Amino acid sequence: RELYYDAPVQPVLGVFRQTLIYSTGSLIITVISGLTIALGINQVKRKWLRNTYSTLLMLAWAIPIAVVALIWRQILLGTEFGALNMMLMNLGIISSPVAFFSNPDLALIIVLLVDAWARMPFAMVVFLAGLQSIPQHLYDAAYVDGATSLQSFRAVTLPRLRPYFAIVGLISWMFAFRAFAIIFPMTNGGPGSRTTVLSIHIYRKGMVNLNFGYAAAVAVFLVVVTVVVATGYVTQIIGSTDQ
Template identity: 55%
Template sequence: MAAEEVGQAPHGEGVVGQLSDWVNDHIRTVLLGPSLVALFVVFIYPATMLLWLSLQNTRGIGETFEPAYNYGRIFSDPTFWNAVEKTLIYSTGSLVLSVGAGLAIALALNKVLDSRVRNTYSTLILISWAVPLSIVGVTWRWMFNGQLGVVNKLLIDLGILQSSYSWLGNSLSAMVVVILADSWSRIPFAAVVLLAGLQSIPQEMYDAAKMDGATTLQTFRHVTLPYLRPSFFVAGLITWMFAFRAFAIPFSTTGGGPGGATETLAVYIHRFGIQLLDYGFASAVSVFLVGVTLIVATGYVYFVLEQIEEIEV
């Protein structure tokens, strides 16, 4: 009665009221439903199909259900273990370089007192992160081209090289180039994450260290690094995960060559799944790749949570 006196419709009256009642009674479904549908479409269904395809023998005409066939091929194929080795080298090298350079940039930006200048620099360094990885790979391929590359021209002009060098034609230098290209594209992310960590360190800690007579190196070791540890964990995990699954840069830069020297697992999967149309075997390697990533990420996050609890205590 009171609701009618103030001009409001009674609870549940009309289509709008009934719809509101249904939303209120099923609020969890309304809020979580779209997210669960998106999760199913984007992850659960493709992952299930990937696992199912990995159990199929797709060599030849048609496909047959042979659960152990592709996984047996994985562990008996020497080219697979070569791809695992190259992936570990690639991802570890990119991790070390991107986080190391990101830390140096973050420390430099943290010294800038004017927040507007600091934010401007932070925005500018994000430009390289915004460049598509395939374009990064093609750019670095032309930079290190043995005949027309700007790197060779610069080194020859400086007198460091006497003649052009085939950077992408040598196994060691080709791996160095793709690692440099990958780390270059990921440095901005690491720098921004570490800069945020530096900004969160209480100034009182630095003041106390200065009063105690600590040197710059001692302050960095005993104040900056402990407080920066969670940011290191975040930057390191995300950088490694993307580098471990990297495809665009090694494929567009070297195509996995020369002679498989830069063939990461993602490029290996492309070779079997797209070029050779053996998608059952490619799916099995994909399951291995995703499984390793999930195991490492889960263990890493568990370790990070323990470290954060120690810092808070």
């Protein structure tokens, strides 16, 4: 009963809804940015140059996610000594530092973008592998038939990338749905409860309020939802691929 009738300030179903919004937004940004960059790198003719670009972009993924969060929070977007605030003030665009994490909506957008930025290299590498596995003769046949670049992308590229969309979509969504390491260092779920997702909610109830039974119940709920969604997603993708 307590799981559904929590304190009115932050009911668990409200946190669940916010978690869905956060994970879905992060997934969309990650997939679009990863695919776009992969398409750009795939157009590079020289293999060594493609590998160089891929390696440089992978650096963001190699950095621990908590370190990424602290870099953005303190070094890039810090109120007093953040690089962005200092640059804007030096250019005369703003007269005083902007507290990026004090605005609820702005804080959510920033966390979403940083999350997607940190996970984008993984999506890029997977999509790039998929693009390089597509036989060139399929594009040649489409060109002979008079297909434009957009038509070739829709008729050849997207269908061949379906399994790779499944990999990127599932893994990116699962990481975003269980996001803790990136939200906690950046906003601690705030301001207020604007960036509080289920993982932050579990931490507060279990480690701060010492309500271990409630935290365990929410954790089980989180695992069940993740497994159900992942199973349904994979089943649908496999069925579509077989067709």
